[in-house]
Amino acid sequence: QEVAGLILERMNRQTDRQTDLTFFYFFPHTESASARECQSFLGFAHFLSELGSHPSLPRLLGVVTVQTPLMIAVEELEHRDxxxxxxxxxxxxxxxxxxxxxxxxxxxxxxxxxxxxxxxxxxxxxxxxxxxxxxxxxxxxxxxxxxxxxxxxxxxxxxxxxxxxxxxxxxxxxxxxxxxxxxxxxxxxxxxxxxxxxxxxxxxxxxxxxxxxxxxxxxxxxxxxxxxxxxxxxxxxxxxxxxxxxxxxxxxxxxxxxxxxxxxxxxxxxxxxxxxxxxxxxxxxxxxxxx
Incomplete structure (x- = not known):
């Protein structure tokens, strides 16, 4: 929760645009996860960062890779799916x-x-x-x-x-x-x-x-x-x-x-x-x- 709060605080400083909600993708059981699973999670985070910004794609708000749990924070919208x-x-x-x-x-x-x-x-x-x-x-x-x-x-x-x-x-x-x-x-x-x-x-x-x-x-x-x-x-x-x-x-x-x-x-x-x-x-x- 502390890390998630830091991500949101940084986003608030970087933009005036309001985000409806924030959705966090956690990588669970990091210690027991295989190297392949961990690499896939990090690869997806890198893929999202390389994708760039578009008005009709959710924004990538932040990624945590230096401490557990690994986490991807993505813009979520009010009415969801x-x-x-x-x-x-x-x-x-x-x-x-x-x-x-x-x-x-x-x-x-x-x-x-x-x-x-x-x-x-x-x-x-x-x-x-x-x-x-x-x-x-x-x-x-x-x-x-x-x-x-x-x-x-x-x-x-x-x-x-x-x-x-x-x-x-x-x-x-x-x-x-x-x-x-x-x-x-x-x-x-x-x-x-x-x-x-x-x-x-x-x-x-x-x-x-x-x-x-x-x-x-x-x-x-x-x-x-x-x-x-x-x-x-x-x-x-x-x-x-x-x-x-x-x-x-x-x-x-x-x-x-x-x-x-x-x-x-x-x-x-x-x-x-x-x-x-x-x-x-x-x-x-x-x-x-x-x-």
Missing amino acids: LLSFLWRCRQDHTGQEAPCDMTERQIFTMGAQIGSALEYLHSKNYIHGNVKARSVLVGRDLSVKLWGLGPAYRRKTSAGSIEYVGDMEMRKWQAPEASARWSFGILLYEMVTLGGPPFPNIIASELLQHLQRVNTIKRPPNCSNTLYSIIKSCCQWKPMDRVSLAELIRKLQSKEKSTNDQAVLRVSEPFDMEKYMREAGYGESLNYTVL
Whole structure:
């Protein structure tokens, strides 16, 4: 706690900008940890420091490496991850808590910010590999920042090692060849459905065959033609048919200016965690063997 306080005190002296919250990544059991685990933790800290600053990426506030516990301090945002935020938007708010209203314009605004972060990562030759609502942080002003950078670091360091083939629980978010543009389309789907899982009626183990038959993601009931067109342009089976990241950002920014911000998105079905986990494909990885 003393070290964490020193980091925050130093940050307050260095900037006038307010940080919503600070999240600390601790490296536990340092004495018993393997050299490889320690090196990986320090490598990730170095990766974050080299990444540089971008408005839509969380700020690295500090790193402790000269004493235990090893620690990385990263900017955290008030509403935390986007998926949990979207689930709260489904619920009726009673009492003193302010309503959590999501509009289609906010989807375009958030999408443009996330796209900008992806474009920045690509300019540095990094592949995010983990684009989904759980990897997005939401601030008090509903601005968003892209997090979940662990896969980007592992891809950089493993050079395609079999150890980092990918998260089996990402199968409904990733194209067969792991495309950020495909996953971006799924992210937009998550947003308009207020945290609904993609392809809810298709089990994850059959999704590849489903897509090979030129099936595409279905339009949610509350999704406009404009937004659905953008989602489909991301989720094309052939990579060459997908919208470019630059064009995607341009479309999102254009629609942000012209879309009505009054109609609040509603989903009639209450959130059910057990149903979500089943439809999202979590746990099915136990039935898989990676060759």
